[in-house]
Amino acid sequence: MLNEMPLRKIIHIDMDAFYASVEQLDNPELRGKPLAVGGSSARGVVAAASYEARKFGIRSAMSGAMAIKLCPELIFVKTNFDRYKEVSKQIRQIFLEFTDLVEPLSLDEAYLDVTENKKGNPSATMIAEEIRKRIKEVTGLNASAGISINKFVAKIASDINKPNGQKTLGPEEVEPFLETLDVKKFYGVGKVTKEKMYRLGIFTGKDLKEKSLEFLEENFGKSGGFYYKVVRGIHNSKVKPTRIQKSLAAEHTFSENISSEIFMMERLDEIASEVENRLIRSKIAGKTVTLKIRYRDFTLQTRSKTIPQFISSKELILNVVKELLYQEKMKESVRLLGISISNLNNETSKKKEVLKESIDVQLKLEF
Template sequence: MRKIIHVDMDAFYASVEQRDNPELRGKPVAVGGAAARGVVAAASYEAREFGVRSAMASVTAARKCPSLIFVKPRFEVYRAISQQIREIFAQYTPVIEPLSLDEAYLDVTENLKDMPVATEIALEIRARIKAVTGLSASAGISYNKFLAKMASDLNKPNGQAVITPKNGAAFVEQLAVNKFHGVGPATAEKMRRLGIETGADLKAKPLMFLIDHFGKSGQYFYGIARGIDARQVRPDRMRKSVGAEDTFTVDISDLDLATSELRPLAEKVWSYCNAKGFSGKTVTVKVKYSDFTQATRSRTNPLPYAGVDDILGAANVLLAGVYPFKRPVRLLGVTLSSLINDKDADDVEQPQLGLGL
């Protein structure tokens, strides 16, 4: 039986801004752009009381909370604090799987301090984070990743909760499936149409029924409905994709103008990949129109893309494939996925070239 902790910082970006600017404390704060095309990256708990959420359009957030204070993000500061937090984690276990700048899984089944109780480890970690950064964190403790993630939301902010092996299955049964981590709105709606609204409903469905309707995710759903999740905490976890996108001040209808906007996105993606020592085989272009509908197109190579020009070339072709645009374009995005470490790239089988004889 493993001991897993999920640590999640409380309103991380917004809390950093309130920490560094006393005038923002106790006030509704949104990290993001206040412009008409802006998007909320994070919201303080004071802002959340008005219904402001991350990924919400700034104009909508301002309408919900007229007193909302917008602050420009400082990602270099957030990254530095995230590194401080990970150094604290490393004092307790080397088995750390970061999910983002503000959350991570820790496997403390065997830990560097020989502490037998995971709850006490979580308490210590949260206290150390507060002492070092001045910020609060919440934690979930359980015997697998899914339940640890769910537990970390139970007593937010600045709290923690435990889901034991004894009550894991019962906890899942009473939970609405749209609250499950990993079940998005589209999947939740599909489950609802199939008569699945709670964990108990999900548990009642046979394995083959779930596989037939949800593919490879069906087996995962079958397990978590019973409080079972065999996924390991992976300290070498590689992110699945790297992307960049831009929302334009004025909608774009011209293909040449839209194409020119792809280069800075491709450069940003490649700069990150190059710095981290990996590439990818799949380029995806996202096009969001003025009515917020969107289209995506992808191209996969047998070999990893070798540089920004290769990525840009594929992106240009993909964008041309959706032209003429059905509506003016408000956002473009470029993503590189099917990632591979550079050190593994030499092991990729080279395609055989025909001699044309």
């Protein structure tokens, strides 16, 4: 059984090194050179890296100091989110020329459901080619695409022929492809899960497929059921044009490490004010407060607490944050603190959907 829902034709568009590519587009002297968007100081972090920089092993979230060690010729530019949003809006308008079923994931990537589309084109592969061509014409930037029967496989496929390429995985190709894939390539399998799978002898999709549902649930909890299905090409999440916001957060990286909880509370007071303002502007509140702590060695820790009522005021948020801060002793000095609110009151209940097998229909439709 390949899937449990009627066939859909899903495209995942992912812009190539988006922030860095925008900077190189706007500044011709930067083209062809190793470029990082972010901060180059000892406290700075790489937000994005050009493909020229990636050849040196430079990746997003890497410290600026480490990036310079890897590539002394690296050029740093400051982030310009207003410009990135402007270009992202242009790209979004191109998507809407083809379908209204567009689910943005970030400024530089989105899912599109083109099962039925405004062009009347039955080929999702040809639509992806046309979209990428339009993006190049309008913005001057390159995009990659993955095309398949669901969001999970389309996202994996978009990474195969990067940069400036695309990959189509039709219904009959999905399971054989997933069987050959290293589990670390599965969207949703992070470093910790990957290492656990390796310890259990699960290295490829084929290894994963050989494990029973009971085994996967025993070792991975609810995620076990997800892994059991996706390795068989089953992923029923629809493309949602209006994504529900699931959390809201603010964080600060400090110019000098902080070791005193008193000083930390002063900084958290400022961060809580920012969170409160964002909650008020969004007209939402939440029940779960999470304190994010990044230590001087870059290790990350989160502490969360869920309370009975929805809150949005700075005072109530800080009451929970203070409890979380003093929950346990700090391991060492802190370089970053953040507060996030989740379990929001904007979430709607999901309607139950009738699922049915449709493999015979799927194999007849072309991609």
